[in-house]
Amino acid sequence: MGIVIAVISGKGGVGKTTAVANIGLGVAMNDKTCMVVDFDIGQRNLDMILGLENRVVYDMVQVMDGEASVKQALIKSKVHPNLHFLAASQSKDKSVLSSKKVQKLITELKESYDYVILDSPAGIESGFEHTIEFADAAIVVVNPEVSSIRDADRAIGILDSKSQRVKDGGDVAKYLIINRIVADMVQSGEMLRSEDILDILSIKLVGKVPEDPVVIDASNQGKPVILNKNSIAGQAYIRVSSRLCGKKVEIKNVELSDSGIFKRLRGIFR
């Protein structure tokens, strides 16, 4: 029996889909079977970031409607055999989802994978609610800026009231990823500090990911940044994935790393 993790943010464009792709791959590299599902129906993106764009035959809506089986629809990653992917429908919209269908699909996936990671759509409407409804845990992705944090706060509020686990009297585990941290800006006080974000959201921190220009190129190429060993964001995602797989990895203070000696040297030669 696996664990279902919904990746949510509230605000769009904070790096949810990138986080899903990288965490999915990272978890797979930790020898766990992992299924990533794109729940952003109508605006499919995850296939491109995973580099599986032209392999999509059946989508998740067709699986839910019984037109295809999970086995037919799943796409195996080219990079790692443990990582499987289920695409969202690009032509349909969010109204095709229903609690019953989602529950059936998630129960089925839970049985055959260690980790099921759901990429939630931005916003807090029905698509989001269906994503979180049957999740065991949630990863909240935020950027260190006020609008992203307020939206995430709202999303956590909805998660705490609409989740099936909460309705059954349980609790949904919530983890925070602070994405796109620019060390210099945090140092100069222009960007919110992680401590302040944690004060506001009060959920467990699972990783800090620094801003890295390599990420954009990696997404365009369809090769998640976690594969790039030189990238600081990639290394951050490796640490996040290891933590999610139960390994004890110290939280690296990425706010300080930029002012390291190599960076300064590079600055001199520039």
Next chain:
Amino acid sequence: MKNKQYSVKVYECSVDDEAEFKAFFDTNYTLFRDHLIVINGYLSDSIKEYLESKTLIFLNNMTLPKGRTRKALEDELKAQQREIDIDRLVAESQMASLSDRLQNNLTVLNERIRSGRELNIEGDLLLLNRVNSGATIYIKGNLIITQLVEGAIRCDGNFMMLTSSPKANVIFHGVEVENSFLKDKLNRVELKNNEIVITPVFKKEINWVS
């Protein structure tokens, strides 16, 4: 006012046959001497003269209060007692519900009020956690918040206590409270004689450079 109360024996009768009446009173005179005679119906002059000559005290056509038996009196007393008891019980239950309302009017919350949440509270509120940006608290009673407020507060109570909250949007009795007034560690905002008074409860902590 002076008054005295008597218990008087009353003999009530009517005159059908004057001769028979006189003969009856003649024979029982000693008995009727101590009685008040009440004669219902017509009273002829000859009978009147006869009774006066005998110095008997009499009344004509008089409705007398009917005496009650001891049992009836006791019943009445009991009924009265019962009514008093009921009144007392009603009063007691009203008092209990009133004190219940006064005591349980306080809501104590220990949860973070996240963005988008709206709290509507009739009574008082003690909140032991933060109010995040985008959350709103509407409250009729008094309010105490022990942590940072970044959301909106609409309070109509007698007082509220807030921590230093530079980002909060506080409206007290329809008047916006400037954040710069809430500068101390804990501030009390009160309504006194139609004026809003803000006093510090705890002064700001000074962190000495070590």
